[in-house]
Amino acid sequence: MTDVTVIGLGPMGATMAETFLKAGHDVTVWNRTASKAEPLVAKGAALAATPVGPSELLVVSQIGYQAMYDSFGELRLDGKVVVNLSSGTPEELRAAARWVAGRGGVLVTGGIMVPPPGIGQPGAYTFYSGPQEVVERHAETLKALSEVHYMGADEGLAMLYYQAQLLVFWSSLTSYMHAVALLGTAGVKPTTFMPYAQETFAGLGGDGPMGFAKILAEEFEAGVYPGDLNTLHMQAVGLGHAVHALADAGLETTVPGALKALFERADAEGRGQEGLGTVIESIRKP
Ligand SMILES: NC(=O)c1ccc[n+]([C@@H]2O[C@H](COP(=O)([O-])OP(=O)(O)OC[C@H]3O[C@@H](n4cnc5c(N)ncnc54)[C@H](OP(=O)(O)O)[C@@H]3O)[C@@H](O)[C@H]2O)c1
Numbered sequence: 345m346t347d348v349t350v351i352g353l354g355p356m357g358a359t360m361a362e363t364f365l366k367a368g369h370d371v372t373v374w375n376r377t378a379s380k381a382e383p384l385v386a387k388g389a390a391l392a393a394t395p396v397g398p399s400e401l402l403v404v405s406q407i408g409y410q411a412m413y414d415s416f417g418e419l420r421l422d423g424k425v426v427v428n429l430s431s432g433t434p435e436e437l438r439a440a441a442r443w444v445a446g447r448g449g450v451l452v453t454g455g456i457m458v459p460p461p462g463i464g465q466p467g468a469y470t471f472y473s474g475p476q477e478v479v480e481r482h483a484e485t486l487k488a489l490s491e492v493h494y495m496g497a498d499e500g501l502a503m504l505y506y507q508a509q510l511l512v513f514w515s516s517l518t519s520y521m522h523a524v525a526l527l528g529t530a531g532v533k534p535t536t537f538m539p540y541a542q543e544t545f546a547g548l549g550g551d552g553p554m555g556f557a558k559i560l561a562e563e564f565e566a567g568v569y570p571g572d573l574n575t576l577h578m579q580a581v582g583l584g585h586a587v588h589a590l591a592d593a594g595l596e597t598t599v600p601g602a603l604k605a606l607f608e609r610a611d612a613e614g615r616g617q618e619g620l621g622t623v624i625e626s627i628r629k630p
Contacts, residue, residue, distance in 0.1 A: 346485045347372070349397025350389075350405070351415060352430070353380040355460045357405035360429075360489055361389055363464035364403075367488035372397040376415065394419060401482055404428040405456075409436045413443070421449030425478055427486065429454040429470065434500025434507075441474065441499040450478050453499045455506025456490060469493050473501035516545070518599050522590060529593040560621045569621035576623065577616030580607035 346369055350361040353375035361384050364371045373381045374392040381391050395415040396402070402424055404412055409432040426444050428437075428451060437453045444451035452474035462468045468490035472479050476494060483492045495501040520541055524534045547554030563569050569576075587600045610616070610626040 346370070346401065347397075347399030348485055349374065349392060349395075349399045349402045351375070351395045351397075351402055352404055352406035352411065353384065354405065354407070356429070356456070356463070357403075358384065359460040359463045360403060360405055362387065364485075364488055365389060366464070369485065369488065370399075372399060374415075376411075396421060396424065400425055401485060402426045403486075404430060406430045408432055409440050412440065416447070419447070421447040424449040425452060425482060426450070427452045427454055427472075427482065429456050431455075431506070432503055434503045437473075437499045437503050450475060451499060452479055452482070453502045455502045455509075457506070457509060458490065463489055471495050471502040471505040473497065473503075474499050515599070522595070522600055525595050526590055526593055529595070556620075560624075563619070563621040564624060569615075569619040571617050571619040571622075574619060575617050576607060576620055577611050579620055580604070580611045580616070583607055 348364050348369050349372040350357050350364065351374050353361065353373060357373075357375070358380065361371050361373050365384070365388055371384070371389040372392045373384050373389045374395045374397060375381050378391070381389070385391050392398070396419045400423060402421075404415075404426060406412060406415070408430055409428070411430065412426075412428060421444055426449050428440065432440070437451075441451040441453070452472055454470050454472045456463070456468075456470040458465070458468040469492075470486070470490045471493050472486075473495045474497065476497060479486075479492065479494050486492050495505055523541065524537060527537050528534070544554070549555070549557050551558060583600065583604045587597050587604050590597045590600060606623060606626060610623045613626060615622040615625065
């Protein structure tokens, strides 16, 4: 089957290389620290002498885009398709596309939305951006890792979607940690609270009365945030009580305190009688 070179053998890249091997592809690997390639070579991968492996398709998974520059150095990339699944900023990705083009290659950017155990599993997906025909040409090979979600030609798009998802992921899980810590001060075990947290996570993404991902998306598109059933002002006061409770319990309050400041600013800006969604107006105008 198709040749692919995997560059970067951290937890993600190593699992990607293994997944390509399991799918029957000819896999070449390269990593700055060459010893990390040994388990993959034992499973049938070839070890490349330089990061520009023999295949047209080079899949990169490293800590960030500087690692790609450090790895390729002055090497040419003529005829190569570099699919970089590393974290960066959208601007960095656009600059990287120009850099790869300057060396004769094409950059496809990506943001993979699963941790290592999810790679190659049902439900896994990756946001891709860059030249559509290049993504389509390699989609069959890339599907070994996850579903291919093509988001558009702008190389920054994949990262914008990736970061959008991670903002939700990191902020909700940090709030979950504050919640667990607060209950912990009353002797409540994390696993006792967990089913309620699951209910909240599922509810927010659902279609019911707690389905705020959908409710707010519709409000954002309409630019109208009805507050007749629950006002922002009421929620700013309630959040203030929660921050007070954390402080009383001797816990740190940076993140909930920042939320409180943001809610209070939207309230002070005169939108306290609108719904929670009005906070996005304050986010848009810092
Ligand atoms: N882990 C996850 O759950 C997850 C999920 C989705 C996306 N991601 C993204 O996937 C990417 C890889 O993540 P990871 O968890 O596998 O590990 P990582 O710690 O982000 O990256 C490790 C890899 O980067 C290489 N590297 C770092 N600096 C380098 C440099 N200056 N030059 C060359 N290589 C360099 C390392 O090489 P050495 O081995 O030589 O140090 C190693 O191969 C990241 O961008 C991450 O944000 C991770």
